[in-house]
Amino acid sequence: MSAAHLPPHASDAHQARRALPEMLQIATAISGAASLPALLRQILSSARDLTLSDAGSIYLVEQEKGEKRLWFTAFQNSSLAARGAGIDSGLLDVRFPITPERLVGWTALHGEVLNLPDVYAIPPDRPYHFDAGLDRRTGYRAVSMLVVPLRTMAGDVVGVMQLINRKQESSSMLTPETAAALVRPYDAGDQQLIEALAALAAVCVERAQALEGQQRQIDSMIALLAGAIDARSAHTGQHCSRVPELALLLAEAAEAIEVGPLAAFRFQGEAERREFRTAAWLHDCGKLVTPEAVVEKATKLDAPTNRIHEIRTRFEVLLRDGHIARLEGLLAGGDPATLQRDFAQLEQELQRDFACVARCNQGSEGTDPEDLAQLQRLAVRRWWRHFDDRLGLGWEEQARRSGPPVPLPAPESLLSDAPHHRLPRPAAEVPEASWGFNLTVPELLYNRGELYNLSVARGTLTGEEIYKIREHMIHTIVMLESMAFPPSMDRVAEIAGGHHETLDGRGYPRGLTAEQLSIPARILAIADIFEALTAADRPYKRGMPLSQSLAILAGLRDRGRIDADLFDLFLRSGVYLTYAQRFLAADQIDPVDLDALLQPRPPSP
Template sequence: MSSGQIKQRFRLRFRSRSLVVTLFLLLQLAPLFALTLGAPPLLVLGLSVGILLCTMPLVLGGMQSIDRTLDLLVQDTQRIRQMDFSGELPPASLFAEIETLNRNHIDMKAALQSQTQALQASQLKLASLVENGLLLSAERDRDALLRHILMQGKRTCNAQAATLYLKTEHGTLRFALRSMDDELPTIEIPLHDPHSGAPNERHVSTYAALHNETVVIDDVYTESRFDLSGTRRFDSDSGFHTVSMLTVPLAPRGGEVIGVLQFMNALDVETDEVIAFSPPVVAFIGALASQAAVALENHNLIDSQRALIDGMIEILAGAIDAKSPYTGAHCERVPELAMMLAEAASEVNEGPLAGFRFTTADEWREFRIGAWLHDCGKITTPEHVVDKATKLETIYNRIHEVRMRFEVLLRDAQIERLQQLQDGRNPAQADAHYHATAQALQDEFAFIAGCNIGGELMNPEHVGTLHNAGERTWLRHFDDRLGLSTAELARVAELPVEPLPALERLLADKPQHIFPRPETKELAPKYRFQVSVPEHLYNYGELYNLSISKGTLTAEERFKINEHIIQTIVMLENLPLPSNLKRVPEYAGTHHETLLGTGYPRKLDKSQLSIPARIMAIADIFEALTASDRPYKQAKTLSESIAILATLRDKGHIDADLFALFLRSELPMRYAQRHLHPDQIDFIDIERFVPASQPVEQLAAVSATH
C-alpha cells in the first residue's frame, strides 16, 4: 500500500470517527433531554439502560480492535527484529492515534525492508567479489580466466551484454571476448594516431585505456563526447539496442592499463527495464576490475615466465647441439619424436596403453620440458670426447705426432745409409738395408694408422703387432718440458728428468698420460646410481688408446660420455622445480634404461619405468640411428633403424606396445619426411615387424620373456 493510499484512508477514517463521537454524545444526553421535556422517570431510566446496552458493545468492540491492532503491531515488530518482512499489514483502526501508530509502523517497515534489501545486495556483491578473487587466483587457463572476468562483471552489474578488450604489444586494443555469441571483430583500435602519434580519445574504450578512467554513459544516442558510430552500426546490423554503457579500464595497482571492460544496458532487477549504471554498481565493477587486472597481470607474468623458461631450455638444448657438429639437432629432434609418440599413445583406448593419458596442459608441458632437457648434462661433456673420431684423438688427432716419429726414424735410416757409404760399406748392402727399413716403417705406420681409425674389431694378434711396433726407439734431443702449461708441468713434476739425448719409444703409455679422477658429489649414494666408475678420469696412453678393441673410445671416455645422463639427473634433481614440473628429472633421466634393468645409470626395470620414460627411450634410439652427423657411424636407413629397434624389442630392452604403436601410427615415415636425407627413406614392411595377426598384448608378452 502506498503512502498516498494510507493518507487517504486516514482522512476517511477521521471523518467517520467524528460522526461516531457526535452520535455517541447525543445518545448519552438523550435521557437528560427526556427529563427536561418532562418524560416519566421510568421511561428515562429505560431509555438510559437501552442506550447503555447499545453503546457498550461499541466500546468493547473498539477496545478489542485497539488490542488486536496493537498485538499485530507487536508481532510484526518482533518479526522485523528477525529481519522477517513477510507479515501482513495491520488492519485500519477507527482511532486516529492507533491509525497514526499503524501508519508510522508501515513506513518504518518499508524503510527497513528497503535498506535491508540494499544491504543484502551489497553483501552478496561483496561475497561475490571475495569469491571472484579466489576463483581468479586459482584459474590457470587463460581463456577460462578471461571468460570468468567478463561474465562475472556482467552478472555484478546485471548488464545485458559485455565486451573485453586487451591491450596489444603494438599499442592497440583488440577484441578479446564478448558475452554474446556473435563473431569477434578482427580490427584493432589504435591508442594513438599512427601518423601524428596523438592519443586517440575519440572512442570511449581508448579514452578509458589512455586515461585509466571509468566512463559512464546513460544514453548512447545522446552522447556527444565520444564517437559511438561503431556501437550504433552494430545495433543497426544486429537488432540490439544499446542505451546505457559502462567502460572500465583493467589496470593492476600502480601499473599500466592492460585491457578494458565494457558493459551495455544495465537492467532493473525487478522490471528488466534498461536503466543507467548506478554509482554503487560502478564502484563494485571498479573493485572487480581491479581484481581482474591483478589476476590477468599475474597470469601474464606466469605466461611470460613460462615462455622465458621454455626459451632458456630450448637455448640450452640448442647450445648443447651447437657444441658439436656431430650431434646436429639431436636435442631438438628427440622432443619432437617423443611428443609425436606420446600423442599417439594418448589416443589408445584399449590394451596396455589405454590407461596412459596426459590430461592437462601442465602434464604435456612437463613431458616436453623433460624431453628438451634429456641431454642437458652434455653441457659438461668435453667436445673432444663427444667428437672423438679416431683412437688417438684428444683435442687433435695425435696420429700426426706418431707420423712425425716415423719421419724421424726414416731420416735416421737415411743418415745411417749415408754413414755406411762414407764408412766404405758395400753400397748395395747399404741400399738394401735402407730400403728394407723404409718399407718396414711404411708398413708399420700404415698398420698403426689403420688401428687408429677403429673401424674394425681389434683381435689379440693385432694388439701384439701394435706393441711390437711400439718397441722401436728414437732419440729426443730437445727438452720435453719446455713450453708446457702449469697443469702439464704439475703432471710431470714428480717424474725424473731424463738427460738428453733421451731414448724414446715409438709408442708409449707414460705416467703423464693418466689424469686422476677427482672427488665428486655426483656419485653420492643418495642418487642411487649403479655404474662402474673407471679408476682414472682419462688415460691418453698411446698404446692404451690404439689397443681399443671396438670403436674409438676408451673405458674412461665412454664413461665420460655416459656420465652426461648422471649430470642430467643431478642437475635436474637439485633444481627447485615447482609441483607441475616434478617429473622432469624422471622424463629426462631414464632414456638409457632398459626394461630388463640392464641400462644406466640406475638399472631400472620395467616396473620402475613409466610410459613416458619408455617413450623417451624409443625416441632417443631412433633419432640416434637415423642421424647422419655422427662421427663414429653412418646414418641408417628407415628399414635398418626399425630392424634394430625390433631387435631391441625382442631382447626386452624397449616397450613392445609402444614400438608397435610407433610403426602403426606411421611416425617413422612422418619424421623421415621432415628430417632425413632422401636416400635414407626406404620402404618399411610393418607386417614384418608387427604382424597384423599378432595382437599388441601378445607382443608385450613376447618382449617380456626374452
C-alpha cells in the same frame, strides 16, 4: 543524468541477492583458474547477470615494443545468441592501438569510468564517440553502456570491461526496434558493483601475467641451456632440438590410443605436456660439462687433435734413419745392392706397420685381433729423441713428468704409454653415494696412452671416455634437481634422467627397472636412440638408413631394453616415417618391412 542520481528499480533486489554469492564464486575461481580467457569469460558472465546486461566485452592491455594495445579478449551477447546471430570470428582476438576516440581506449588511457545512458547521444564536444559499425554489421542496437577500467592495486590499468544495455527484465530479448524501450541506464549501484568486480578481474590479469612471466623465465632458461649446447657443438645441438620433436610425435600418438596397455596414458592438461616438452629439451643438458673433444672423438688418438700425425712423424724418423744408414754403408764400402734391398725392406715394413696403426685409429665396430697384436709388437720398437721433451709444457703437464730428465739422445717407444699420459681424477669428480648412481667411476680422469687408446677393441672411446660420456646423465640429473621448477614441473628431472635407463635394469645412471620408469621417460628413450642412429651429422659415424635403425630398435625391444608397446606404436602410427620425412636425407629413407619388425624374436644367446 549522472549515475549517482539514477532512480532505483525493482530488479535491484535481484542484484542484491546475487552479488555476494557471485563475488565469492569468482574469488574462488581466481584461486584455481588455469586459463585467463576462460576466467574472464566467467567474470563477464557474472557481471552481466548481476546487472541484467544484455551484452558485454573485456579488453586487455598489451605492450609490445613500447606500444600499448587493446586485445579484444571476451564478448557475449544474449539477444544475438538467441537469434543465432553471433559475432564474426574475425572481430574477436584482435589487437588495436589505444586511442582516446574509442570508448574503451579513453577509459584505458585515463583509468576512469564511462557511464553512458545512450551511446548514440554522446555530446559532440566529448573526446570519445561510439563506433556504430559493429551494430550495423550484427543488426544490434546498443543503448546504455558502462565502461570500467580493470585497475590493479598499484593503479595500473590492465584492461577494460564494457557492459551494454542494462535490461529492465532479465528475460527480455532485444531488437534494434525494442532496445530503447526495454533498456535502462546503469545506476550507481551497478557502477559500484562492477567496479568491485573489475578489481577482481584485475587481480586475475595480474596473477596470469605473473604466471606467464614465470613460464617465460623457465622457457628462457631452457632456451639458454639448449642454445649453449648448440653453441658448443653443432652435432649435439641438432640432437637436442630433434629429440623433442620426435618425442612429442610419439607422445601424441600414445595419447590417441584407446585400447591396450597404453590406453590410460594421457597428459593431464597443458601443464603436464609442458613438463614433458621441457624434459625433452633438457634431457642432455649435462653435456654442457662434457668435453667437446670426447663428444666428437672421431678417431682413437684424438685428444683433442689427432695424434696420428705425431706417430707418423716417428715412422718418418725411422725411415730417415734407415736412409742415412744406407748412405753411411755406401760410404763405408758396403754392397750397394744389399744396402738397397735392406732399405727397401725397411720401408715396406714401416709402411705396413703404419697402415696397421692407421687402421686401428679409425675405430671400427670391431678391430682385427691381429692388428691389436701387431700394436703390441710395435710398442717395443725404439726411435731416438734428441730434444728435451719437457720444454714448452704447461705447469700441469710438467707436474705429471716426475723424475730427473733422461740424458739425450734418449730411446723412445714407437707407441708410448707413458706415466704423463695418466691424468688423475680429482676427488670432487666422484659423485656422492646418496645420489644412487650405478656407474663405476674409473680411477683415472683420462688415459692418453697411445697404445692404450689404439688398443680399444670397438669404437674410439676408452673406458674413461665412455664414463665421461655417460657422466652427462649424472650432471643432467644434478642440474635439473637443483633447478627451482614449479610444482607443475616437478617430474622434469625424472623424465629427462631416465632416457638411458632400460626396462631390464641394465641402463644408467641408476639402473632403474621397468616398474620405476614412467611412460614419458620410456618415450624419450626411444626418441633419443632413434635420433642418434639416424643422425647424419656426427663426426664419428654416418647416419643409418631407416631399415637398419629400426632393426636395431627391434633388437633392443627383443632384449627387453625398450618398451615393446611404444615401439609397436612407433611403427604402426607411422611416427618414424613422419620424423624421417622431416629430418632425414632422402637416401636414408629406404623400404621398411613392418611385418617383420612387428614380430618379436627371441634374443640371441
